[in-house]
Amino acid sequence: MNLAEDVRFGVLGPLRAEVGGRPAALGGSRQRAVLALLLIARGRSIPAERILSEAWEGSPPPSVTTLHGYVADLRRTLEPERAPGAPARLLVREGPGYALRAAPDAVDAERFTELAARGRHALEDGEPEEAADLLGRALALWRGPAYADFDGVAFATPDATRLEELRAAVREDRLAALIAAGRHAAAVGELEILVAEQPLRERGWELLALALYRSGRQADALTALRRVRRRLADELGIDPGPGLRDLEAAVLAQDPRLAPPPERRSPRPAPAPGPPGRVPSPRTAVPAPPPGNLPFSLSSFVGRGGDLAAVAGLLGGHRLVTLTGPGGVGKTRLALEVARARADADGPWLVELGGLHVPEPLTATELLTATVSTALGLPAVSSPDRLAATLVERDTLLVLDNCEHLLAPAAELVHTLLTRCGAVRILCTGREPLGITGEAIYEVPPLPAATEAVELFLHRATAAQPGWTPEPGDRERIAALCEGLDGIPLAVELAAAQCRMLSVGQIADALEDRFTLLVGGSADRPDRHRTLLDTVAWSDQLLEPDERRLFYRLGVFASGFDLDAAAAVGEVAPVLGPLSALVRKSLVIAVPGTAPRRYRMLETLRRYATGALSPAELGDAEERHRAWVLARAENAERHLRGPQGAELLDGLSRDQPEFRAAFTSALAGGEGEYVLRLGSALFWFWFRRGHVAEGLAWLTEGFTRAPWAGAGLRARARFAEAALNYLAGHPGAGHRSASRAVEEAREAGDPVTEAGAASYAAYLGLLTGVPLDAASSARAAVGMARGTALVWLEAETLMIQGMVLRVLGDLPGADAAFREAIAAARTSGHDWVADGAAWCDMKTACDRGDGLRALAVAGDVLAAMDRYGDISFWLVTAHSAARALALTGRAGQAALLMGAVQAIGARAGVSPELMDPLDGPREAAAVREALPPEEYERHAARGRALSRQEASALLTALIADLTGRHSP
Structure with a gap:
């Protein structure tokens, strides 16, 4: 039986298998869970102990004998023609575990991923009809939710989440393709269904509005955009991302780039912002002193020019504006500055609510109403209706400061005043919005740390100690200090006040204990703003128990997280409600424009949160957190060498602070095996993005802390160590690690790691002069890779076989191996291999003196590296391109590029010259010898100052110039 053709698996819905085109009986839930685990592993071996633990989650695991029985049943089902006693070919035993050797195209999830990537590329290449067809075929593979049998089961959740997220993106891509193909009217109905099912995904709303607009329905397009604005505000307390905002502006302006239908409607006049003269510029208006009770400012107002204009503009178009943000961000001061610049007939009036506490027998509404009427100089009234009757004829602005602890009564009072008094406007401040219809919310951002926050620090330090001036180098330290304080004005001011006692360096060094350092606020501040700790504690006191529990636990995230991550760490179910509350209350920030939505915490709030937890x-x-990080890394690692590689590498880069935090906490807890397992999962990310020194450091710590780790884990970590040592220019150490990885993988029965490590051992042994038959060893590694049915692994080992043959001088054999490698790479989506073969082609062209041919090849490789964000391969390609430039007579540019490669490589821990001891020194020497020493050094010094982006742009321009004038 041809297993590759006759066995098919489906996970895009309930788990199923087909043998010879007929459904296969997969047994009960536990047996199906075993199969699902093996499918998720994508050909890798899973130890029996781990299968028992994860497939029997929540129940005592049975004996290993039970697992053997389930495996035997699955084998009989999946390989019905296998003779008794014959070795299994599909579900195989490897060391202490099992692996499923299914070809990628035998699994519907892999076919879906491949079609999705092809469809996206077609859409990006301007082929919408082809894109719609490919994406439609991808979606047709779905029969229900991914891994529907295992909803909520821990081992299936990461892969199911990834697939569901990709499915949502594919639905959007397909509808975008229909719109691009001119079928916008047909797309509207599907888009209405899409946004109803996924109302918080902003791209669906963008597509709906665009389709409506192109269908001649501009008003409906605007209605859709305003619906999503309200939805995001109500459920998450955030504004739409830049895409939705830009689209709304374009629709209003009937921007020609939206390509409306030929019969265009006249643009609707913009709504009048209010009576003329109502909103003067906050910087330039100098009105006559109005009535009111605003206090005079006691200190200079620093920065915030854009915020002043934005809030003033909102007040012109809305009668209720609420400034939100975390404690100490400057909401009150901004509100007062905006209010001072207005020219209302009556007011503005400030009503301070922060110190208001409700005594018996008054209700909160009665006390609040009485406080507002008294602040306006009116007889105290306790009924919102009576206060509204008093203000019905007045044209005034009320500033209600610090509403967060009286949210419900404040909302009731404000609603009554706005519905009864047509000329009253209200500007509120609070850590969350009031939640009233018509409320415009402005989230006050922190100050930019490098500019306005530094200026504020200098102003307040000088005020605290007249004559104080910063020491040399202090401005850079102050900028870093302000960055560490999140640009929160209160924290910056409290830090600046410490200049009476401490130097800037001492303040920065003490920032680790910020809640002890940042005390002693001025006596005129409210108690809640006397210290940084008081400010955060005030917000903490307003939380509900489940919100507080989630807030504290989210502090373990080092940078950002999504909804699934919050649920995994927060120990609160369901998590959406309390997380939404934390966003509304300005303790968690929802990052706009991210899909799925991501969240983050300011560093000060994060430190407070973790400090509030018991040990x-x-x-x-x-x-x-470590469990979530490991699942995240391992799930991504399974797909890094496929069509989703670039996207997944970007995601891993974004989550790198979380990986570092997990490594640190694991080492603190003595969990060396965890460090090795996470390091093994991240190795390809480190390899591609140039985090070589960091990866080697974590792996070294892991080996030190876990000398007893199992052979399979050691093998994978040793292989990672070998590859990273190769990039670092330590081929001898790399060969030793690769050789040990081969032995340990063989002991563990892990042919995947054994094949990869064997190919590296052959190549690195050849580079370091270790006596061995490198050609035979490389060929054996290819055979072993083919036995795993992992096409990406076959592609990698073929590429390294080609590199071995090239070093041995067998250029025809090398070319043949490279051609096979490229074919396997295209099949599996492992583009890196194809680029590696192209790099070798570059070097061969240079050996023949054909610099133009080498540069033409380099242009394609560099474009791919930029797409993937690859540092390591970019460096070696640029190093080889420098030699090619020298061959074309561009010695000065070659030296400049060589200097850039050396400096960028040193920062990444990658040495192209050392990692390629045969060609690397020849390439460097070719450039050095093309110029006098002093001339070479002058150009190289300029290159060392270039960033990766600058060097890449320079090289790309040179290649375009040279290959445009000369056909390679």
């Missing part, structure tokens, strides 16, 4: 609670939260 046991902190340990539990960190353990959950």
